[in-house]
Amino acid sequence: MMSGAKKKPTWNDLKRTIGGLDRDALLGLVHDLYVAHKENKTFLHARFGLGDDVLEPYKATISRWVCPDVMRNQDYSVSKAKKAISDYKKAVGHAEGLAELTVFYCESCRDFLGFCSVDDEVYFNALVRMFEQALKWIRQLDSDQQEHYLERLDSVHYRAGDWGWGVSSDMSELMAEYGFAEK
Structure with missing residues (x-):
């Protein structure tokens, strides 16, 4: 030196x-x-807490990076989508906001996989990990708040049977592990 x-x-x-x-x-x-x-x-x-919906910019980032517009040749990036959730956690970190963002991430992946085939283990592993994070945040909410988020995750889980990579069975195991019976 x-x-x-x-x-x-x-x-x-x-x-x-x-x-x-x-x-x-x-x-x-x-x-x-x-x-x-x-x-x-x-x-x-x-x-x-300024603006009508403080989660909107975080959701826009998540959607952009896990559900890109393939017609515009946009690529996906798990890390950039996850960073939006991390950024929100640093800014506010409310359990309900984190439940919303993690469930939204899973739904955005579901939407993307509904019209685009992906053969990427990293993408699917990240989806399962985010599904687990969503369950963790949902479990921290009051029981009357949980139902809405669980219904949305059930919709993701239902579609997971179409994707392979063991995603559906991993999600089933997580639902049981976190004490949320499947519907």
């Missing part, structure tokens, strides 16, 4: 610097972050 080289800045370094800002400077910083990247805007809207 070169002598005189500075260490990498840390959160504590940044916190000290931000702590010295007055209100206007802090608002200016947040504004600059807000306009710098779409993800920052989405994060802040979700964190503060």
Whole structure:
């Protein structure tokens, strides 16, 4: 290491610097972050509950990446779709919002697989893992909230028999493991 080289800045370094800002400077910083990247805007809207549907941008991202428009030669990306859920969790992390996003992910995969054949073990494994995440989040909800989400997952599970890769049997095992009897 070169002598005189500075260490990498840390959160504590940044916190000290931000702590010295007055209100206007802090608002200016947040504004600059807000306009710098779409993800920052989405994060802040979700964190503060702004807008009619804070889940909509996350759903749009999920849909784009697990249910792409193949007529426009769009490809799919499990990691980019999952990142939307992770981003929401960091911004807000409400169990009901996470249940909605994970179930929506599964439904988007179902929709894509309904009109497009996919032979990708990673895609199917990610779908099963997301199905399990959905069950985990649903289980955290009040029983009167669970039914709606379980019905939607049942619809995904019903179609899974058409896909192979053991997806349907994996989903059946998960439903039993999480104590949700199949309908």
